Amino acid sequence: MDENSQQPDDVSDRVEQRHAEDRVLDTGALRALAHPLRVRIYDMLSQYGPQTASSLAEKLGESSGSTSYHLRALAKHDLIREIDDRGTGRERWWERPVGGISFANADAMKTPAGRAATQIVMTEFFRNRNEQLLRFVNDGIQSAGTQWETGTLISTATARLTPQQSKELSTKIMALIDDAVDTYRNQTGEDVRPVTIRADVFPLPDLEGKP
Template identity: 85%
Template sequence: MEKPGSDPVEGTRFIEAPHADDRVLDTGALRALAHPLRVQIYDILSQYGPQTASSLAEKLGESTGSTSYHLRALAKQDLIQECTDRGTGRERWWERPVGGVSFANADAMKTPAGRAATQIVMNEFFRNRQEQLMRFIHDGLSSSAVPWQSGSLISTATTRLTPEQSQELSAKIMALIDDAVDTYRNQTGEDVRPVTIRADVFPLPDLGGQP
């Protein structure tokens, strides 16, 4: 982010919103976001904080006119907002509002347009996340990444749970993440960097013949 910890969001959910105040995106917002470049813009604002059309264009290899157009489309659905405390008439800054966002809208999934928009958004978000993960793994082999190796976690585990136990585990993990976000959201310093926190808890597919 331009200023590390500058009003980071609470999180992005792909399943039922775990917090009562999470915004569940309606079909209109999902359709506005359902564009690969808009997902990337939304992601950068979420992870790195406020940006201008120019800074986004530089990061994404796009024209300023293109990023400006997509910023306006996102703003129409209140997915992002203009920073009122910075910038000028010629250089507008944009940010993602603080708060959790969930793409799990049961009503939207009842319509073809809602399902299609949700699928595009989820595909792009997870593609971006996978690219970031693979880049970290690749860069982790270099000496510049050594300080972060012991503080990073890439782990997969399997256990056997009931739906109720899975819900309890998910709540505990979410509480830890919430605490970290609340504690460090405005932290600054020489060694401070944006850190993405991923948590996946889901049942494996039934392969048949399993005990």
């Protein structure tokens, strides 16, 4: 069967299997991540690959002592890990392990500490994403170069869907993203840059007075 002709159930099964081992962060991990600078460090490792405390400090405008402290805090909960065979005793390299994570921990949301940590993490995560998007819109479209103009998508649309249709659409989008990540995760070469892939599918507030 041609890949483009896959049935919805096939796509759903593939996405479910792909994310079956995603890590759901527990309250301890969420609390460890619940700091604006730690979210930025975690994002930097996710998007740009392995870094040292010094390289992170330079990119984030912080001291290497500060980034080193926060790196160790993240490592205690296995959110990141040291690369043993790279660097020296004074220059340690850190990476984010491959694999998906989820902030949606139902048990964590049952406690005030868990809810507060989740809120901080989600707020900072999306703040960083929105800042990146606005930076690109304001500066990056021209600075990225003409070769990126046709490879960029910033689009918003609205459809009227049932919950099941929304789930099917989300699954199809997730399958496309998974394929791209799995195929190009470690690609190197000329013109290769980290590309952030965003997908938002959620219901708008009901303004029509329906129950």
